[in-house]
Amino acid sequence: MSQVAQMVHITKELSGRWTIPILVTLEKSGGRFTPLKNTLQIAPSRLSSNLKTMTESGLVQQISPFERNHPLLPEYELTEKGRFMKEAALIISHSESQLGVGFLAAKAWNWPVLMALYHSYHEFNSIRQLLQTATPRILSTRLSELHEGSLVDKILMVDPTPKYTYSLNARTEPTLEMVNRELLGIL
Incomplete structure (x- = not known):
């Protein structure tokens, strides 16, 4: 390629509306669903749908119940591909602020x-x-x-x-x- x-x-x-915000915010929220939802001000069903899509594309992975801080609450972490895409997302976000025309990646x-x-x-x-x-x-x-x-x-x-x-x-x-x-x- x-x-x-x-x-x-x-x-x-x-x-996509939520891909860059989730990539940038996931680690800050400790990978936990509720803090991520609250930080992004996103509906739970929308966040769940986006996390599922991002898991399928290999950007994030769900942590097993044995590795979580709380076994009943879902937690996620960036994969290697997700960390790479986070770097790209930060580049895109910075350039969008320079252009001053809003969130183009949405x-x-x-x-x-x-x-x-x-x-x-x-x-x-x-x-x-x-x-x-x-x-x-x-x-x-x-x-x-x-x-x-x-x-x-x-x-x-x-x-x-x-x-x-x-x-x-x-x-x-x-x-x-x-x-x-x-x-x-x-x-």
Whole structure:
């Protein structure tokens, strides 16, 4: 897998409203369910669902009843992959604060699209091929939202046939350069 594909995969795996907050907060809460729920202000069913998904993807693991502080209360810990993804999550979180446009990772495909644009995938179909599982509709929606959020420039090319190309704007590019450099540093 190429480095570009790896970075797109990492940012895709970090997408979702609760993935980054759970990764960043899990160890601070001692891995316990209730303190994590209270810290994140998340519904128990939502936290349970997210932890199940993160367990299935290998980011966290549930500690056995014999190893827990309290045998009846669930506890979780980051796996090796989870610790790596936590580092990536901290990079993404820091860059989102620099961009100042809110929590981009909350929506699927925002960061993978930005990484594709950073790596010179400027046409819709080339971005779609890189992202593989993104539907045309979701890709179109994310490109429009990123354009409306002043992160991406949308340019109409008329020769030889009319089409749009996309690129990071001057304000976004330095932040994505930093993200790319730091993600490469932890790969």
